[in-house]
Amino acid sequence: MPSERKPLVWITGAGGLIGRYLLQSAPRWASDYRAQGLTRAELDLTNPSALAAAFERQQPDVVIHCAALSRTKDCERDPDAARRINVDATAQLADLARDRPFLFVSSAEVFDGGKGWYDEADAPAPINVYGATKLAAERIILQNVGHTVVRIVLTAGTSLLHDRSFVEDMCRAARAGSFLTLYADEFRCPLPAGVIARAIWELICGGRTGLYHLGGRERLSRWEIGQLLLEWFPELQGRLVKGSSRDHTGAPRPADLSLSTTKIQHVLSFPIPGMQSWLGERRGRGDDLWDYPVP
Numbered sequence: 116m117p118s119e120r121k122p123l124v125w126i127t128g129a130g131g132l133i134g135r136y137l138l139q140s141a142p143r144w145a146s147d148y149r150a151q152g153l154t155r156a157e158l159d160l161t162n163p164s165a166l167a168a169a170f171e172r173q174q175p176d177v178v179i180h181c182a183a184l185s186r187t188k189d190c191e192r193d194p195d196a197a198r199r200i201n202v203d204a205t206a207q208l209a210d211l212a213r214d215r216p217f218l219f220v221s222s223a224e225v226f227d228g229g230k231g232w233y234d235e236a237d238a239p240a241p242i243n244v245y246g247a248t249k250l251a252a253e254r255i256i257l258q259n260v261g262h263t264v265v266r267i268v269l270t271a272g273t274s275l276l277h278d279r280s281f282v283e284d285m286c287r288a289a290r291a292g293s294f295l296t297l298y299a300d301e302f303r304c305p306l307p308a309g310v311i312a313r314a315i316w317e318l319i320c321g322g323r324t325g326l327y328h329l330g331g332r333e334r335l336s337r338w339e340i341g342q343l344l345l346e347w348f349p350e351l352q353g354r355l356v357k358g359s360s361r362d363h364t365g366a367p368r369p370a371d372l373s374l375s376t377t378k379i380q381h382v383l384s385f386p387i388p389g390m391q392s393w394l395g396e397r398r399g400r401g402d403d404l405w406d407y408p409v410p
């Protein structure tokens with residue numbers, strides 16, 4: 116099909132970590148679509164009239180919404196800014212896209228982290244501003260049965276300016292001479308950004324709607340994650356310090372955000388990996404560590 120006749124997919128937050136992987140992997144996983152990334156410089160989503168005008172002009176057939184104030188600390192520092200982009204802009208975009216597919220990337224931070232292995236039926240109970248804004252947006256979006264919410268956890272990836280993913284943050288801090296305290300009693304189920312992008316494209320291409328959890332198969336502590344990364348990022352050598360969340364100060368952090376992926380695994384064509392198995396299979400490969408190779 117000629118490119119201009121393919122359905123147009125808007126990817127918001129295209130200057131960020133996951134938006135970038137979605138955009139670059141579109142030809143691989145969604146060749147029947149025409150993907151267009153939107154950065155903040157191109158369109159500030161918190162400007163309602165600019166957003167409405169751009170939507171009216173371009174009439175995207177599908178929207179994948181990644182734009183957000185995504186750092187917990189930034190949301191605590193400025194809850195109003197967090198609400199404007201994470202809730203208000205999301206609500207407007209979902210309303211503009213009310214009659215077409217709309218996929219919102221949400222977060223396991225909607226949970227309090229008290230039990231782990233959360234599934235889609237578990238009751239959310241956010242303990243920080245970021246989680247509260249993501250949950251408020253989810254509730255608006257899920258009123259539309261044609262729309263989709265995907266909750267993800269810790270994402271490893273390479274961003275344009277190397278300043279977005281937790282791995283990049285760790286490496287930058289280590290290179291600057293800092294020591295990194297990693298909690299041995301805080302658990303996540305990290306996934307590479309390339310896996311998340313592939314899964315999202317499969318949800319879009321398969322017309323999947325409703326709520327899905329997408330996390331890595333392995334539940335790992337922050338300390339264990341750091342140990343795994345040592346082999347790949349030598350700058351971390353000698354810089355990791357084992358700690359406990361009991362000593363944490365600052366924005367509240369859920370202790371265990373592992374996610375059950377039974378529901379999404381049923382609709383995906385590939386097995387969701389764990390971080391450890393993913394890295395094990397990447398040994399000796401020269402490509403982006405966090406991208407999904409062409410099968």
Ligand SMILES: NC(=O)c1ccc[n+]([C@@H]2O[C@H](COP(=O)([O-])OP(=O)(O)OC[C@H]3O[C@@H](n4cnc5c(N)ncnc54)[C@H](OP(=O)(O)O)[C@@H]3O)[C@@H](O)[C@H]2O)c1
Nearest residue numbers: 128130131132133155159160182183185220222268269270
């Ligand atoms: N990465 C993770 O570990 C993780 C975990 C759970 C959930 N999520 C969710 O996944 C989604 C994507 O995350 P990510 O890691 O790719 O985040 P990211 O790297 O911070 O990217 C978010 C993007 O949104 C853009 N943005 C912010 N405010 C905007 C506005 N007013 N108008 C237009 N664009 C705006 C940012 O622009 P600037 O570049 O100008 O700041 C940034 O490029 C987010 O919804 C996030 O909450 C991520």
